Amino acid sequence: MTTPASTVQARDLTMTFGRTRALDGVSFELVPGVTGLLGPNGAGKTTLLRVLATVSAPDAGSVLTLGLDPRRTDQRLDLRGRLGYMPQEPGFHAHFTAFEFVDYVAILKELHQRRARHEEVRRVLELVGLDAVRRKKIKALSGGMRRRVALAQALLGDPDLLILDEPTAGLDPEQRLRFRELVGQLGEGRTVLLSTHQTEDVVALCQQVMMLHLGKLRFTGTPLELAGLAQGHVWHSHKRDPGALGAWRTGTGQHRNIGNPPAGADLLEPTLEDGYLLLLGGDQFEEVAA
Amino acid sequence: MGGVDAAGAWHADGEVLGAYSDGRLDAAGRWSVEAHLTSCAACRLQARALVDPARLRRLRAALIEAVDVPRAGVVERLLVRLGVADHTVRVLAATPALRGSWLLAVATTLAFAVLAAWVSRGADATMWLLCVAPLLPLAGIAVAYGPGIDPTYEIGLAAPLGSFRLLLLRAATVLGTSTLLAAAASLMLPRLGWGAAGWLLPSLGLTACSLALATTIEPLRAFGITAGAWVVAVAVTVAPPPPSSVLFSAAGQVAFATLALLAAVVMMVRRGRFEADRGFDTTPRFAARRLR
Secondary structure, eight states, X not given: OOOTTOSEEEEEEEEEETTEEEEEEEEEEEOSEEEEEEOOTTSSHHXXXXXXXXXXXXXXXXXXXXXXXXXXXXXXXXXXXXEEEEOSSOOOOTTSBHHHHHHHHHHXXXXXXXXXXXXXXXXXXXXXXXXXXXXXXXXXXXXXXXXXXXXXXXXXXXXXXXXXXXXXXXXXXXXXXXXXXXXXXXTTTSEEEEEESOHHXXXXXXXXXXXXXXXXXXXXXXXXXXXXXXXXXXXXXXXXXXXXXXXXXXXTSXXXXXXXXXXXXXXXXXXXXXXXXXXXXXXXXXXXXX | OEEEOTTSOEEEOHHHHHHHHHTOSOHHHHHHHHHHHTTOHHHHHHHHHHSOHHHXXXXXXXXXXXXXXXXXXXXXXXXXXXXXXXXXXXXXXXXGGGSHHHHHHXXXXXXXHHHHHHHHOSTTTTHHHHHHTTHHHHHHHHTXXXXXXXXXXXXXXXXXXXXHHHHHHHHHHHHHHXXXXXXXXHHTSSSOSGXXXXXXXXXXXXXXXXXXXXXXXXXXXXXXXXXXXHHHHHHHHOBTTTTBOGGGSHHHHHHHHHHHHHHHHHHHXXXXXXXXXXXXXXXXXXXXXXXX
């Protein structure tokens, strides 16, 4: 059964590229708020986001977004008018200024009335803090600023669903902080799905988290629940514990171990990252996720 | 117009300020009131209360629009003057064929064809231009739209504007600019005559044929196949001496005009297929061509 508040309902999404199964029977629901999509490289995150953004079609399965079925042409076009999409590697017409580029995408989004469109372009550029450089050519902007231009175009038309593919990749800590502030605000009253490698982003921003690994959805829940998976599986020791699934030396000189602890181990409070690493760790921990 | 307060200071009366706030004063009246408002806080306060906030927002938006929109490029301004809608012009501005480097490349190619004509000065003088000119729009459109070609292809797929409309707009731009340049090159040939315009209908026919083909296969491949077919046709039919080809005969011209019309019909019939192919479509036939 679906909850009335869900904005995306995906059922058994499957997609293959040659021998690679990028999505393997993925089902989930999204509700308003910020949901983080975690997973290592090649997990299928970008493929899933492209399906939700109506850029790609799955081989099998269905998705209902904002009550619309993207398989139907009229509903797909309607849906495209209500979603904002920031690809992982957004391309730019580099000879355009930031204003001209966002204006161009606004036209692709069929905002044709000139003055209203320009007002909207100014609004989104101001929202991402690029008002001062709107007349600069894209090729003259830094990588961080370009990502903000890409975010600005996704915000055009105040979309009900915002799909962001690794929006914080390549940003310095200060830029990432600003990004979090902005995305946090955007998540109030709309659905935001963002993929990331950064567990700190999920902790800072997300009310919900999904984890994808090798095309399968391995976890859905709250960040607290993901961290809770590692309860009783994180301990510290003076030396790397050979029985640990993974371990690293922390700043205190102690080793933080993840896995099945030995008897009498000095257990630690787990973080979301511990839960994530544990899920990635191996088949022996699958029962933990179940 | 106004009155003097207890301190001896002059103030505009409410009726004048109301007329000013509603935009009912003539220019001289507006300037007088504005000159006074700059130095009178009490009248500013009174005027502020009289202004309709919606009108103020409209005026502010109009002011910002007038002073803050980046100046468009020469070609964009020209197209707007010719009556093309500004949003269409912005879309066209993203077409490589409107950029200086592309126009220069096309002009250089045509210049070599004209130069060859002047060097030979024989009966084959126009042949280089006739053979080369139809290839130019094909090359231009091939690099105007598609995955790996258009930097905003993926963003465009997630937007509601139709992909086929975008391709047609860009194709029209490329065809327009290359036709203008080829026409200019024709006028520079040593022998002028209708024969020098023999490239025009093949150019239209091949472009329309490529666009029709693009409703079935990737645009880049469609344009490649059509260009290859043209090169083969030229190589097979151009027969010396003196060099001539059935492609540029009266029968050939009629054939290309017919081809253009037929291709236009195919395009119109199949454009829905092109849209469905780009983006969320579960037809297995198109599964191999999606983004990955």
